[in-house]
Amino acid sequence: MTKKKYVLVGAGGRALYMFAKPMATELQDDVDFRGVFDPNQTRAKLLSEECGGVPVYADFHGMLAEVEPDVVVVASADYTHHDYIIESLEAGCDVISEKPMTIDEEKTRAILEAERRSGKKITVTFNLRFAPYFAKVKELILAGTIGDVYHIQFEWFLDRDHGADYFRRWHSEMKNSGGLLVHKSTHHFDIISWWLASRPKQLQAFGSRNVYGNQGKPRGERCMTCDYTTSCEFYKDITKDRFMADYYVGAEHEDGYWRDRCLFDERIDIYDTMSVNLEYESGALLNYSLVAYSPYEGWKAAINGSKGRLEVGNVYRSADMSAVDSSTITYHRLDGTTELIKVPTQNGGHGGGDEKLRRAIFTGGVEDPLGQQADSLAGADSCLIGAIANCSIKEGKLLQVPDLRSIGKAELQ
Structure with missing residues (x-):
């Protein structure tokens, strides 16, 4: 069978480790990796060197025209996704998009319309669906273990290294990332919608900046040149990390992008403390929260249904969720008895989800009884929850989440 031709947009850490290196090694029997483009050519060339010399292109349009790829993998900065996705679809390519698919309602609509016009397909890489722990929760819900799900309490907490890092870089401005309610929470909103097999209906959200941003603290421009390196809790020397360096x-000489911008920069306008109350079409309610300055990293949730309650969660020792302290689901029956359900601990990025996701989307022929592969409508819903939550915070009121299924090619499963 002839291998499909793939090209990659983006040359940051996620692009390198999630897509480029695997395409050049573990997936090479199924993937013909033909090119990479990033506006920063220094990064693109470094990625190429680590991936066996894959061709580097100075122009995205030129790469599409020369390679004529079957599939374009989009792993660039969030605010650029829609441009690359739409152009790829119009060029007759399928698209694999890193999440979030995009950052606001307008761009989401444009992507879905382009997909319908082109007849091509978008796959969004929601790796948490493939992590065995999250998949086990889906299995239990599908099996009717707790009956009809009525309510979910879901809390995610980023530690003061991982959480702070979003405020050092391009993610720290709403125009670039949609804030953490889009960039980070898209993971979580997708998992909850997937567990419930329902789409969002309406929400009200709250957000604030309590730790990062202009808090009146002494600050410099960046850690590398700061006068407060000995007194700042968040000082970080990125030159000690080979990849960062x-x-x-x-690569700064090309675009002036600093990866260690001050956490108290006045340009920071995203929230570090967030809460969302959401109603689903199924009638289930969600209470969601995210903080980006916790003493430790992890999450916890309680899923309440007509026949019982599941308590789930983990504490992580690494930002990519590869180091897990435990993997146990607590099942509380209505009669007051409790069962501990052990889930085998998985190594690898996102609790073992990254490798399983790659195998499903690049290798093909993998059975999908849980519906783990996500299409553009799933990508749209998870993005819209965060985008509409941002609007709710700004306007201070309850808002409807737009239903874009009439634009998409197929009904959300």
Whole structure:
């Protein structure tokens, strides 16, 4: 069978480790990796060197025209996704998009319309669906273990290294990332919608900045040149990390992008404390929260149904969720008895989800009884929850989540 031709947009950490390296190694029997484009050519060339010399293109349009790829993998900055996705679809390519698919309602609509016009397909890489722990929860719900699900309490907490990191870089401005309610929470909103097999209906959200941003604290422009390195809790020397030093410090001369911008910069306008109350079409209610300055990293949730309650969650020792302290689901029956359900601990990024997701989307022929592969409508819903939550915070009121299924090609499963 002839291998499909793939090209990659983006040369940051996620692009390198999630897509480029695997396409050049573990997936090479199924993937013909033909090219990479990033506006920062230094990063693109470094990625190429680590991936066996895959061709580097200075122009995205030129790469599409020369390679004529079957599939374009989009792993660039969030605010650029819609441009690359739409152009790829119009060029007759399928698209694999890193999440979030995009950052606001307008861009979401444009992507879905382009997909319908082109007749091509978008796959969104929601790796948490493939992590065995999250998949086990889906299995239990599908099996009717707790009956009809009425309510979910879901809390995610980023530690003061991982959480702070979003405020050092391009993610810290709403125009670039949609804030953490889009960039980060898209993971979580998708998982909940997937567990419930329902789409969002309406929500009200709250958000604030309590730790990062202009808090009146002494500050510099960036950690590398700061006068407060000995007194700032958040000082970080990125030159000590080889990847950071090569891919970012060594590439600054091209675009002026600093990877260690001050956490108290006045340009920061995203929230570090967030809460969303959401109603689903099924009638289930969600209470969601995210903080980006916790003493430790992890999440916890309680899922309440007509026949019982599941308590789930983990504490992580790494930002990519590869180091897990435990993997146990607590099942509370209505009669007051409790069962501990052990889930085998998985190594690898996102609790073992990254590798399983790659195998499903690149290798093909993998059975999908849980519906783990996500289409553009799933990508749209998870993005819209965060985008509409941002609007709710700004306007201070309850808002409807737009239903874009009439634009998409197929009904959300």
